[in-house]
Each structure stands twice: as structure tokens, then as C-alpha cells.
Amino acid sequence: xxxVILDGETMGADIDxxxxxxxxxxxxxxxxxxxxxxxRLAEAEAVVVNKVVIDREALENAPRVKLVCVFAVGYNNxxxxxxxxxxxxxxxxxxxxxxxxxQHTFALLFQLTESLNYYDGFVKSGLYSQSGLAxxxxxxxxxIAGKKWGIIGMGAIGRRVADIxxxxxxxxxxxxxxxxxxxxxxxxxxxxxxxxxxxIISVHAPLxxxxxxxxxxxxxxxxxxxxxxxxxxxxxxxxxxxxxAAIDGGVxxxxxxxxxxxxxxxxxxxxxxxxxMDRLVLTPHIAWSSVEARARCIxxxxxxxxxxxxxxxRNDVWSPQ
Numbered sequence: 006x007x008x009v010i011l012d013g014e015t016m017g018a019d020i021d022x023x024x025x026x027x028x029x030x031x032x033x034x035x036x037x038x039x040x041x042x043x044x045r046l047a048e049a050e051a052v053v054v055n056k057v058v059i060d061r062e063a064l065e066n067a068p069r070v071k072l073v074c075v076f077a078v079g080y081n082n083x084x085x086x087x088x089x090x091x092x093x094x095x096x097x098x099x100x101x102x103x104x105x106x107x108q109h110t111f112a113l114l115f116q117l118t119e120s121l122n123y124y125d126g127f128v129k130s131g132l133y134s135q136s137g138l139a140x141x142x143x144x145x146x147x148x149i150a151g152k153k154w155g156i157i158g159m160g161a162i163g164r165r166v167a168d169i170x171x172x173x174x175x176x177x178x179x180x181x182x183x184x185x186x187x188x189x190x191x192x193x194x195x196x197x198x199x200x201x202x203x204x205i206i207s208v209h210a211p212l213x214x215x216x217x218x219x220x221x222x223x224x225x226x227x228x229x230x231x232x233x234x235x236x237x238x239x240x241x242x243x244x245x246x247x248x249x250a251a252i253d254g255g256v257x258x259x260x261x262x263x264x265x266x267x268x269x270x271x272x273x274x275x276x277x278x279x280x281x282m283d284r285l286v287l288t289p290h291i292a293w294s295s296v297e298a299r300a301r302c303i304x305x306x307x308x309x310x311x312x313x314x315x316x317x318x319r320n321d322v323w324s325p326q
Contacts, residue, residue: 006030006314007069009049011037011057016076020299024307025053029314046070051310056268060084064091072313074306077293078102078162079239080322081212095322096309100161102298106237107165109292110207113235113261117286120144150174155203157182157196157219158210158238159189166207167191175205182215200227205235212239220244225251233259237292240265249275252284259284263292 006029013022014035025031029051037045037057046052046067052059055076061084064070073083075097088095115121123144127133133141154170156163156179167177177191180199196219199206206228210216220234220243228234234257236243245266251257262276268290270277279285312319 006310007048007050008032008053008310009045009051010034010053011042011045012055015055016299016303017294019296020303022303024304025310028307029310043067051313053306053310054082056082058082059088061087064088064093072096072310074309075322076302076306079211081239083322085322089323094313094319096319097322098302098305098309101301101305102293102295103161103165105295105298106162106209106292107169108295109263109288110166110209110235110237111169113237113263113286113288113292114149114205114207114233117233117235117259117261117284119146120283123283148174149205152176152204153178153202155180155194155199155206156191157199157206157208157216157242159187159191160209162237163207163209164189166209170205178203182210182219183213184215196224197227200224201229204229204232206232208234208236208238208242210238210242212241216242218242218244220248222247222250225256228257230255231258233257233261235261237263240268245270246275249279253280259286261286261288263288264290 008025008029008031010031010033013033022033034045042057042063043066046063048069049067050069051072051074052070053074053076059073059082064087070093073088073093073095075083078097078099080095080097083095085095127141127143149170150173152175154175154177156167156177159179163179171177178194178199179189179191180194180196182196218241225247248260252260265274276285276287309319
């Protein structure tokens, strides 16, 4: 099986690709531009990407391709309809980063709500030593216990976050933007109620027609002025310009963002221009990327390729998972 990995650099310099490269004839490109895709896929049988767009233009001169694998849960960078029309299987890695993303959700929240950079700097600067006081309460913080936590995207990651939030003593509810009915141990509320009632909202949904631009000016206006939002789903779910205005205007208390509509964000991205940066925490799309999660991602992708080579049936992205 001829395997071509188009953006290996996105998995980190420390990653070990041997679960794939030791089993298959593998070519690994650190990065691939839009213009380079077709040439690099001409002889490929399996294509592996993280963020590179795989569409008709990339595949129409690659007649041997049988499989597209995504180093991710989301697959909005893959033209699934075109692949299906060609009989090309498409497989993602649905559950590899549940613990990693859940952990980072709380890391972002704590950084935002407990002002950890501020307090760390206060001590390291010597101001604490000079203060003459045993403590310093320059930026008070509140407990999670007793707060209302709203989940947007109650999949595997959303459930893990819900369980942890519940362990902290929060009352958890969720909203389904797709309208899908399913059994959950947490109450489902309308999107409007979730926005109005939640003290903390975390976003774990994929980007699709139901979620795109959901958090806009109207949605933010429904939120409490003391509420915060954490987005570890997809950047396009939140309107960056509207969020920036809401933060600077005091419409909400703050936000923590790991994902952006364009990655990396452009220099003129509205979130780069927020005046009250102490109410905004930004990380460069790393929630998924613990060492353990990336290793799992490689292993599962290798198994997806091996399953196709062996003729085994596995779920594609359009199959029930």
C-alpha cells in the first residue's frame, strides 16, 4: 500500500510515524501547498492529512487512491461527496483525543477565570514579597461548584467535560443544534435557554450547517454579563468579530479560544485586536495534541489503513459511528 502523508509537520516534531511507515510504503511531506497536492498524490493509494484540503482538484488525477484518512475527529477539509462518488473510503479518528481536549478545556477555563498569569507574574516580579501581606486578592475568582455549565456538542468530548464539570459541583445541561434526539444523563435544553442560563459554556461541536456562526451578536446578547465561553470545537462556530466586541463591551465576562476560523489566524483577526486581553485566553489549536493523543491518532490511522488493505469493513465518516 502506497501511503502519502501530506502535512506530517502538523503532528509535531516529536511524533513517531513508525506505526504507519514500518507497515506501508510511506512518503511523508512536512507541508503541502494547494498547488502541490495533485502531483504528490498521483501514485498514492492512501492519503493521510490533518488540515490539507482534499477535494476534486486534489484527487481527480490520482486514480489509485482508495482511502483518505484524517488525523482528526473533524473532516470538514475533505470533500466527502466527491470521495463517495469515486468509491474512496474516508476515515477519521473519532475518539483519540477525548481526554486531551477535556483536560485543555479546564486548563483554558482556569487560566481565564483564575487569572493565573497575573498571579504568577505578581509573585515572580517581587511585588508579593514587597507587599507585606500574606496574600493578594487583586483579581478575585469564583468556584465552579454551584454554577450552571452549558455544553454545545454532547459527543464523547462533551460528555467527558460534563462529567468533570459535574464532579466539580456544576449543574450541567446541553443543547443540540442539530435537533437530534438521544438519551443523555444530562438534561437537554433549548439553545436559547442554554445561552441565557449558563455561567460557563463550552463548545465541543463540529463545524457544519447547524453550528456555523451560531455564537454571534444575538447569541452573545442572551448570555449573562458574568458568563464565560470556552471554544475547543471549531473556530467558525463563533463569530470572532462579534465575540471581540462582546468582550470589550462587557456583554460577557470573557472567553477562552483554542480554534479559529482561519488557522493560523490572520494578523487582522478581531480577536488579535481585543483591548481587554486579560478577559481573553488564546491557544494555537492544541487541545487535541497531548503526547498520548497524538500517539493514539497515529496507531488508529495505521489500523484504518491496514483494515482497508486486508479487506475488512470499518466505518467511514458517512457511516454510523
